[in-house]
Amino acid sequence: MIDALTLDQMRTFVVVAESGGFRSASMRLSRAQSAVSHAIANLEAQLGVSLFDRTGHRPVLTPEGQALLVNARDVLLRVDAMRARARGMGEGVELELSLIVDVLFPLATVGAALKEMRSVYPSVAVRLAVSPMGGPLDGLINRRFTLGIMAGEEFADPAISRRALAEIQMIAVVAAEHPLGLNRPSATLDSPDLADHLQIVLSDPSQRSEGRDFGVLSPQTCRVSNQDAKYSLILEGLGWGRLPEWQVERDLAEGRLVRLPTDSLGRDSRLPMEAYLVHRIDEPLGPAARTFGDALSRLCGA
Known part of the structure; x- marks a missing residue:
């Protein structure tokens, strides 16, 4: 039988x-x-x-x-x-680890930390979202996600616990064939020089930056909803903008993008931004989330 x-x-x-x-x-x-x-x-x-x-x-x-x-x-x-x-x-292990990551943080590092967590807790499902600016904070405040990775200091909130992970270097770049790339003067570009050209800007899906702009110098802007769009438009020569170093390192090395000679967006066109692992203070993390956080911190060298 x-x-x-x-x-x-x-x-x-x-x-x-x-x-x-x-x-x-x-x-x-x-x-x-x-x-x-x-x-x-x-x-x-x-x-x-x-x-x-x-x-x-x-x-x-x-x-x-x-x-x-x-x-x-x-x-x-x-x-x-x-x-x-x-x-x-x-054992009190979570059924799911829900995570929302700032677009400026490298997903390869997140993936490596998730892989380590899954090797310890293979039954834990993973739900991952990527969002710019105030998106990660909204996801935590609205309890749609357990953990988040936020970049910068603009969206600090007393209800959110933060753990410093790594410094993200933001670099002002432009395509090599763009007028700013072709005719780079030996002198440093000032804000008015950059304002003469289109700036590619990332939009905030939340309402947390309403009425505020971060690092916008040009009255001519092209606002996009995701980081891949911003990167692609800058690479195509439509305009200039700031991108994380990990995303443009190869393009700079191979000459597709060039660093803008400006101090208007940080010394040597570079501006450091701290990345944080974040969660709600009133929601303690479970074993899988703690394991992920420890792995991510170690991978970041924190």
Whole structure:
């Protein structure tokens, strides 16, 4: 009867298939070879099909065995996931880690920290959003996310706990073929020089910067809703703007972008901005969130 199938039988079946023989499987399972053979024989009797062709030197999966091996692996994977999730519930581990990241922070670093967290808590699901300016703060205040990464000091809030991670270097750049790039004077450009050209500016999806502009020097602006759009338009030569160093490092090295010779946006056109790991003060972090935070801090060298 199929109802009499056991997880042990299915696990034995998978190990035999992966090991290529009963003897190898018995060593992996730390069981007598006869016990492994008996388990497979019982499984075949219950399923009503032969899983292995035993006529050769080594058992070979039959077509039926190959098809059912997929099902067995799927069942075991789901059971293992269920066990891990139940264990996490018992330990107070979160079912999901929700994270909103400022567009200025490198996602590769976030991904590396999430990978470390998942290696410890594989049952924890991840929900990730990327947002500029006041977006991460809104996400935490409105309880849509557990953790956030914010850049700069403009959106500090007493309800939000902050942990410094790393310094992001913002650099004023322009495409090499843009007039500001082609005709770079030896002298430093002043604000009026930059104001003669279109500035690519990131819009705030929240209302937290309403009535304020950060680093906008030109009356001619092109406002975009995401960082990729800003980067692409600057790279295409539409206008100038500030971008994080990690995003433009290769373009600067290979000559597609050039640094603007201006002190109007920081010395040497460079302005440091601190990045923070943030969460609501009234919502303590669970084990997975703490593990992620520690990994991220270490990766950032904080």
